[in-house]
Amino acid sequence: MRLLREPGAVLGLALVALVQLGPEAQAVEPISVGLALAGAAASALTGLISYPRLYCYFAECCLQRPGARAGAALEEHLDKKLFGQHLVKRVLVKAVTGFLNNANPKKPLTLSLHGWTGTGKNFVSKIVAESIYEGGLNSKYVHQFVSTLHFPHRQNITQYKDQLQSWIRGNVTACARSIFIFDEMDKMHAGLIDSIKPFLDYYEELDGVSYRKAIFIFLSNAGAEKITEVTLDFWRRGKRREDLELRDLEVALSVSVFNNKNSGFWHSSLIDRNLIDYFVPFLPLEYKHVKMCIRVELESRGYVVDEEIVARVADEMTYFPKVERIYSDKGCKTVYTKLDFYYDL
Incomplete structure (x- = not known):
């Protein structure tokens, strides 16, 4: 779990703050935020930050995708x-x-x-x-x-x-x-x-x-x-x-x-x-949906989908109501651990 950030940490200090702000910092002069940089370095830094698209190749930007x-x-x-x-x-x-x-x-x-x-x-x-x-x-x-x-x-x-x-x-x-x-x-x-x-x-x-x-x-x-x-x-x-x-x-x-x-x-x-x-x-998941989850998980692990194993794992899940047994009471949540029983991972 990533730690929650206090608002004061958003700005940081000196150069770190300027880099974190990314494209939003293009209107800020380095000297005005107390950076004691040599003239050439300050000019280069300001030039880089003045191009939001270029900056976003090197650091994450706010609203990365349109x-x-x-x-x-x-x-x-x-x-x-x-x-x-x-x-x-x-x-x-x-x-x-x-x-x-x-x-x-x-x-x-x-x-x-x-x-x-x-x-x-x-x-x-x-x-x-x-x-x-x-x-x-x-x-x-x-x-x-x-x-x-x-x-x-x-x-x-x-x-x-x-x-x-x-x-x-x-x-x-x-x-x-x-x-x-x-x-x-x-x-x-x-x-x-x-x-x-x-x-x-x-x-x-x-x-x-x-x-x-x-x-x-x-x-x-x-x-x-x-x-x-x-x-x-x-x-x-x-x-x-x-x-x-x-x-x-x-x-x-x-x-x-x-x-x-x-x-x-x-x-x-x-x-x-x-x-x-x-x-x-989110609707309760049926037997056929559980089998879909199993197939996708097998593929993500690089295995060829074995329909016999797919059926076995799906059959091991419990379903409700007691009479109709339509919906999985745990959805697809335990599919991943149940597959571990059938494969050496």
Whole structure:
């Protein structure tokens, strides 16, 4: 886990600060920031930094890929690596591409991903990050928070609120296109996430900082029961899974999450004020989707796909409901460790 950066660390010292700022530093004279450089060295440094494209060959830049390229990369990776989630693909590609192509968005893009463990929420957030920044989750412009790690103690909630606001303010100041990922929202203390509500609202600036180009992604198991209920009802009525539309789930999902006392979104102003742009449902995975995950994992390890082993591993998974046994209760999460049993790695 990459350490969270305090806002003061964004600027650094002297030459380090100038290099970290990259293209944004082109208007800054080296002497004005206290760099005691010889005239020729200062001139060379200023010349290099004056060319953003050249600079970006040597260091990571804020918004490394333009919207169209990021959208194309996102769509390609989702098509190849994500199974059984037609709604996720449809919503995310349009939402992320459209947002990045908008030079003047009215508010940050805010996505809330919901579903059972193993259905792909963390995997998708990783793909979104990689489609925008080559470093993905390791990029200095992508910031990941895990509730049980970063906000473990309820009695410290006031301190967490201050820290969270400070972290977001500092990182957006450094890069307007920062990405913030909040994992385990179902384990976050109620009321904490409301501290970032001003950053998600329709403000042009707050204390001289605009948050409109940032992306916020929330991951949660909350609402998974409602998603399964709707999906199973669809199946029992003889309808195709792929015919499920976002409108069949989004309203019921948002209400379920808002009223869930075991969720960081319980009675949250983010939902009450309609600041979350999309509630994205991850459907429970069927037997055929588990087999797809197994095949892709085998290929990624360099093995020829053996359908007998694919079937064995898929059969070892447990499925629900008890009678129909349609959906994997762990999605694809344990596929990777189960494959270790069949191969010497």
